[in-house]
Amino acid sequence: MNKEEWMNTVETLLKANDGASLETATVPEVYRAVSRAAMADIYDTWESCKKSSKKRVGYLSAEFLVGRAVFSNLYNLGILGEVRDWMKERGFDISSFEEIEDAALGNGGLGRLAACYLESGATVSIPLDGYGIRYRYGLFRQEFENGFQREAADDWQRCGDPWSYRREDESVLVEFSDFAVRAVPYDMPVIGYGGKTINTLRLWQSEQPGSFDFAAFDSMQIDKIAKDNVRCESISYALYPNDSTEKGRILRLRQEYFFASASVQDLIRKHKQKGLPIEKINEHISLQLNDTHPVFAIPEFIRLVMKEGLKFEKAFLLARSVFNFTNHTILGEALERLDMKRVRKLLPEIARILTKMQARIEKEFPSGKLFLIKDETVHMANVAIYAGNKVNGVAALHTEILKESTFRDWYEVYPEKFLNVTNGVTPRRWLALCNPELSALITEKIGDGWQADLERLKELEKYADDPEVRHAFAEIKYLKKQQLSEYVLKREGVELPPEFIFDVQAKRLHEYKRQLMNAFSILYYYFRIKEGKEPNFKPTAFIFGAKAAPAYWNAKGVIKFINAIADKVNNDPEVNDKLRVVFVTDYNVSYAEKIMPAADISEQISMAGMEASGTGNMKFMLNGTVTLGTMDGANVEICEEAGRENEYIFGATVEEVKEIKKNYNPREIYNSDPELKRIVDTLDDGTFDDQGSGMFRSVKESLFGGWSADHYLVLKDFRDYVRVKSELNRDYGSEEFFAKCVRNTANGGKFSSDRSILDYAKNVWNL
Ligand code: 26Q
Numbered sequence: 001m002n003k004e005e006w007m008n009t010v011e012t013l014l015k016a017n018d019g020a021s022l023e024t025a026t027v028p029e030v031y032r033a034v035s036r037a038a039m040a041d042i043y044d045t046w047e048s049c050k051k052s053s054k055k056r057v058g059y060l061s062a063e064f065l066v067g068r069a070v071f072s073n074l075y076n077l078g079i080l081g082e083v084r085d086w087m088k089e090r091g092f093d094i095s096s097f098e099e100i101e102d103a104a105l106g107n108g109g110l111g112r113l114a115a116c117y118l119e120s121g122a123t124v125s126i127p128l129d130g131y132g133i134r135y136r137y138g139l140f141r142q143e144f145e146n147g148f149q150r151e152a153a154d155d156w157q158r159c160g161d162p163w164s165y166r167r168e169d170e171s172v173l174v175e176f177s178d179f180a181v182r183a184v185p186y187d188m189p190v191i192g193y194g195g196k197t198i199n200t201l202r203l204w205q206s207e208q209p210g211s212f213d214f215a216a217f218d219s220m221q222i223d224k225i226a227k228d229n230v231r232c233e234s235i236s237y238a239l240y241p242n243d244s245t246e247k248g249r250i251l252r253l254r255q256e257y258f259f260a261s262a263s264v265q266d267l268i269r270k271h272k273q274k275g276l277p278i279e280k281i282n283e284h285i286s287l288q289l290n291d292t293h294p295v296f297a298i299p300e301f302i303r304l305v306m307k308e309g310l311k312f313e314k315a316f317l318l319a320r321s322v323f324n325f326t327n328h329t330i331l332g333e334a335l336e337r338l339d340m341k342r343v344r345k346l347l348p349e350i351a352r353i354l355t356k357m358q359a360r361i362e363k364e365f366p367s368g369k370l371f372l373i374k375d376e377t378v379h380m381a382n383v384a385i386y387a388g389n390k391v392n393g394v395a396a397l398h399t400e401i402l403k404e405s406t407f408r409d410w411y412e413v414y415p416e417k418f419l420n421v422t423n424g425v426t427p428r429r430w431l432a433l434c435n436p437e438l439s440a441l442i443t444e445k446i447g448d449g450w451q452a453d454l455e456r457l458k459e460l461e462k463y464a465d466d467p468e469v470r471h472a473f474a475e476i477k478y479l480k481k482q483q484l485s486e487y488v489l490k491r492e493g494v495e496l497p498p499e500f501i502f503d504v505q506a507k508r509l510h511e512y513k514r515q516l517m518n519a520f521s522i523l524y525y526y527f528r529i530k531e532g533k534e535p536n537f538k539p540t541a542f543i544f545g546a547k548a549a550p551a552y553w554n555a556k557g558v559i560k561f562i563n564a565i566a567d568k569v570n571n572d573p574e575v576n577d578k579l580r581v582v583f584v585t586d587y588n589v590s591y592a593e594k595i596m597p598a599a600d601i602s603e604q605i606s607m608a609g610m611e612a613s614g615t616g617n618m619k620f621m622l623n624g625t626v627t628l629g630t631m632d633g634a635n636v637e638i639c640e641e642a643g644r645e646n647e648y649i650f651g652a653t654v655e656e657v658k659e660i661k662k663n664y665n666p667r668e669i670y671n672s673d674p675e676l677k678r679i680v681d682t683l684d685d686g687t688f689d690d691q692g693s694g695m696f697r698s699v700k701e702s703l704f705g706g707w708s709a710d711h712y713l714v715l716k717d718f719r720d721y722v723r724v725k726s727e728l729n730r731d732y733g734s735e736e737f738f739a740k741c742v743r744n745t746a747n748g749g750k751f752s753s754d755r756s757i758l759d760y761a762k763n764v765w766n767l
Contacts, residue, residue, distance in 0.1 A: 001041055001079075003086050009037040027096045028159035034087070034094075035070055035162035038077065039189070046189050046198040053127040054284065057765050060263055060297055061114040061290035062256065063239070064132050064201060065106030065139075067589030069163045069188070070097050072119070072429050077195040101156045102588050104138035105203070107243040108508040109615055110328045112589065113394075113753075114290055116426040116615075120753040122192030122199045123428070123452055126761050131263035131294075133255060134164075134186050134203035137238040142547050142586040146691060147563030151241070151550050164188050164203070172265040173209055174258050176346050181232045182209040183262035193428050193452050204262045206235035242549045243508050245333040250346070253338065257347055260297035268304055278308040282321040286765040289325045289388070292336040292380035298323055298387045299353040312356055316387065324764050325384035325391050326421070328612050330398070330406050331512070336380040340373055354378055361386060369409050385410050385417065390764045392421045395613035395634040397654065421760055422637055423613040424753035427454050430619045434593035437476045438623065438745070445469065454752035461746040470738040473624055477600065477741070480623075484598035488543075494570060494582040496541045501732050503628075504620070505603035506545035506587055506595055509555040512610040515546060516699065517714045518603055519562050521722050522569065522581060523679045529575050538729050541580040545587030545595060554702055557695030559583065564688040592616075597623045601648075601728060604629030605721065607712040609654040611635075618751035624741040628728060630717070634751070642747040646740040650724040651717040666703055666710035669718075676718055 001009070013033035014020045020029050074080040084094045106112060114130065121128030140151035164186040171184045183204040190199040208229050216224045234251065235258050271281050289295055298319055305315040329335075344351040358373045372382045385391050385407060393399030399420035403411040411418055432439045432451050442450060446459040463469035481498040488496055496502070505518050522542050528534045544562055548555035566581035584591060602620030604611070604627050611633035621627065621638055629635045630651040639647050652660055670677050682688055683700040690696040703710045710716070731737045749755075761767040 001037075003082070006037060006083065007086060007090070009040060010034055013037060022090050022092060027099055030087075030092060031070065031097055031100050032160050032162045034083065034097075035073075038073060038079075039162065039165075042077070042189055042191065042195070042198055045195065046200075049127075049198045050200065055765075055767060056127040056129060056285055057121075057761075057767070058263065058267060058285060058287045059114060059117060059121075059128055059130045059290065060260065060287055060294035061111070061130065061132050062259065062293035063106030063111030063290075064114045064118070064130055064203070065108070065111035065589060066103045066115045066188075066201070067112075067429070067593075068097070068100060068102050070100065071433060073163070073189075073191050075433055076119075076123075076191045076193045076428060098590070100159050101154075102590050103156045104154055104588055105132065105135050105156070105239060107139055107239070107241065109613075110243070110291060113328075113423055113615055116424065116429075116753040117757055118190045118199065118201055119192070119426045119428065120424070120757040122190045122197045123194070123426075124754050124757055124761075125192065125197045126757060126767060127199065128757070129199050130190070130201040131259065131266075132201070132203050133236050133239075133259045134205040135236055135239045136205075136233075139239055139547070139588075140241050140550070144559075144563060144583070144585055147560050147567070148691075148693070149548055149550075149556050149559050161186070170266065171207075172262050172269075174206075174261045174265075176254065176257070177348055178346070179228075179231065180209055181206045181235060181258065183207075183258060185262075185266070202263070202266070204236065204259050206232055206258060208232040241547075242551075244329070244331055244510070244549070247333075248339065248342075250342065253342065253346065256293055257296045257300070257350070260294045261300045263294075264297050264300045264304060268301075268308075278305055278310065279314070279318065281305075282318055285322060286767075287323050288760070288764070289323060289384055291326060291328045292384060295325075295336070295380040295384050296347075296350065298383055299350045299357070302353050302357075302387075303349055312353075313360075316357065316360065319387050320389055323384070323388040325381070325388045327381065327391065327393055327398075327402060327406070330401055330609070330612065335406075338378045338380065340376040340378055343378060354383070357383065357387060365413070370413060381407070382410070385414070389417065390419060391417050392419050392764065393612065394421065394423045395637060396420050396422060397609075397631075397636050398612040398633060401609060401654070419763055421756055421764070422634060422750070423615050423618070424751050424756035425615050425618045425622070426753050427451060427622060429593070430596065431622045435476075435480065435597040435623055437479055438473070438597065441469075441472055441476060442745070452754065454754065455749035457746050457749045459746075460742060464739040464742040464746065467735065470735065470742055473742050473745075474738050477598070477624065480598040481600075484594050487594055488582060488584065492582055492584055494566070494580065496543070496580055496582060497539070500539040500541040500580060501600045501729065502543060502598055503540050503601040503603065504543045504545075504595060504599040504625075505605070506543070506592060507614075507616050509546035509548040509552070509558060511554060511558075511702065512712050513606050514712055514714055514717075515544065515562065516558050517605060517718060517721060518542070518544075519558065519565055520676075520679050520714070520718060521725055522565055522579065523682060524675065524722050526565075526569055526572075526575055526579060527675070527678065529578050534578075536730070537578055538732055539578045539580075540729065541582070543595065543599075544581075544583045545591060546583075547587060553695065554699055557690070557693075557699040560690055560693070560695055561683070561688065561699060564690070568688070592619070596620055596625070599623070599625045600732065601625065602627045602629070604632070604635050605651070605717075606630060606632045607717070608632045608652055608657050610712070618748065621744045621751065622748040624745040626728070626737075626740050626744060628725060637750065641750050642744050646743045646747075648724045648728045650720040652713060657713065660713065660716060664710070664713070664716070666715045669715045670704070673719070676715065680715075 188201040302315040450456040614633040627647040683696040
């Protein structure tokens with residue numbers, strides 16, 4: 001489209017839809033018109049991509065944390081700059097689209113990974129479609145009230161949903177024993193970089209099937225009609241805000257079956273429409289299960305294939321050549337286990353298939369060591385491993401842990417099933433779009449094209465030794481810090497001088513991620529500065545972004561604790577020229593896009609063995625940020641790529657953790673380290689006020705109480721952590737430090753999700 005056509009389309013859409021002109025329209029109105037103009041633009045390409053390939057891959061995921069679509073889509077279409085200019089000529093500032101909601105249909109890492117993977121699939125021209133749930137409400141909006149987290153509804157469609165088409169005619173029926181619902185698909189285009197390939201993200205919305213109960217209407221039982229409706233629509237009503245467990249919730253089980261069934265029905269129907277025999281479906285589709293949440297797709301597939309006339313054994317083997325499974329966590333409580341009684345009651349046919357599968361495994365392995373159902377509990381991961389082709393972890397270390405411990409028995413029997421696919425992030429959103437300043441510098445030095453061939457960043461490495469480039473890097477970092485600082489002042493009312501070191505921890509709040517240890521380190525510097533023990537400490541701003549699951553008491557306690565520290569530190573004139581602390585409100589994808597480019601330090605401090613991969617670590621790295629972290633998840637590979645000497649590594653390794661845990665006594669550490677003791681005691685000595693909530697005491701107890709005392713070795717790793725943190729503080733600002741920043745960007749090529757997707761295509765999907 002040229003300028004004339006584009007502006008005409010936008011103006012026509014404004015007139016037709018909202019009775020408005022560019023002069024009178026509101027921001028959401030312009031947003032819808034611009035988005036729909038782009039949708040019109042891509043229609044032909046999208047349609048032809050749907051038909052083009054022999055084999056397609058379905059990425060089944062309960063979460064797609066896509067974030068804001070408009071900038072990324074226009075960018076990938078190669079028209080963001082032009083559209084920005086055209087709109088500007090007409091007096092419209094496209095950056096006002098920043099007030100459009102993020103689509104947060106995911107909790108964190110797993111959901112954001114799914115979004116990066118779809119974008120990369122389209123970019124490298126792999127026919128990869130996403131299948132998920134169109135939640136009416138996404139992840140809650142976070143607010144702070146006296147420093148306590150409060151949750152508010154996330155109405156992500158407030159400004160409409162111009163990036164989806166409702167495909168009513170492709171609805172399917174999903175049946176539970178007590179009622180049936182209609183799954184209505186909404187299709188979003190997934191536009192690859194360059195706009196040549198457009199794949200589909202199909203999200204299912206639950207509705208009432210058919211028209212409502214007329215008999216009830218006749219007899220004026222409006223309440224019954226309304227109730228039926230609510231029951232149906234409740235299934236896709238809201239995302240569970242939990243990134244580890246949600247035990248035994250019946251609605252969650254319905255959600256899982258709902259989208260698994262709808263997706264499999266859809267795929268089988270399309271296959272049959274092409275006139276292809278069901279036995280050959282494995283030649284035309286591969287399905288990737290994003291953790292265990294979509295595992296019902298397996299028994300559902302077997303059930304439906306049997307309806308097509310195949311015997312169980314044939315159907316089972318067919319499933320085995322269609323499904324693959326990615327594990328994202330070794331947290332025991334996150335491995336889904338469902339009550340078989342409940343499955344039997346709600347999904348009797350699925351229960352029968354699962355029982356048949358269990359009988360098959362018993363026959364194959366009479367020892368009983370491998371099982372799908374045990375003590376009336378279905379182990380969803382086991383179902384996925386047994387009835388799937390490949391199983392992968394998400395970073396090298398994580399995959400080793402899966403093979404050695406989590407799924408050891410399975411690995412012994414099926415070593416060929418297991419492989420690693422290290423996570424990645426899309427460099428379009430996480431470098432090109434969020435950091436246009438650095439991107440321009442990169443392009444100036446190595447030319448264009450790195451956006452879709454990220455290994456080329458390697459060509460930057462030689463510039464690490466070039467003071468001029470180093471300084472240009474540092475200047476851009478300063479600029480991004482200025483921008484973030486302005487934004488944080490506006491949003492949070494906290495001043496972060498850009499001259500300060502920006503030390504950032506941004507990720508879900510979880511004990512294993514050890515935000516508490518970071519908080520303790522702030523108090524460590526706080527007390528030492530006050531006592532004059534840190535004369536050379538370079539001013540540092542500690543920035544946190546995190547949501548806690550609403551029912552996760554200790555995680556919420558840590559948020560309150562950090563907010564209390566922020567209050568004290570920022571208002572203490574003795575230290576606030578050296579320390580600032582801010583917990584940003586409602587950290588989400590769009591906030592991340594502002595934070596990552598502005599960080600000097602990337603905190604990746606999980607207890608070794610706990611973080612499957614991490615993907616924030618990669619985003620920071622691409623933006624020239626050094627990692628302060630443990631040898632965990634993909635940090636290990638970041639060190640391998642950039643050289644360990646360019647990161648700041650501390651803490652117990654996985655092996656050491658194992659040793660330490662044999663007889664760990666956190667009290668001993670606490671009693672023998674007065675400085676640390678004083679810090680820990682601020683949780684209950686009146687230094688901070690948790691307003692009678694009991695949260696701080698509970699957090700303290702997690703370090704000492706009972707068998708699980710300091711489960712994540714906060715006290716054990718603390719000293720090594722502050723040692724390295726202080727070393728980093730000394731190094732900051734030196735020539736060598738800036739060289740490290742350059743080397744991080746230069747060696748980030750491996751962490752493009754393009755690479756990850758090509759790994760899947762080659763080693764898992766056999767494309
Ligand atoms: C399970 C049952 C019921 C309700 C919710 C859940 C649930 C939801 C989300 C369980 C787990 C999750 C999310 C897990 C997750 O985000 N894991 C992260 O995945 C990233 C991508 O692979 C990794 O980088 C992170 O290390 C890992 O923590």
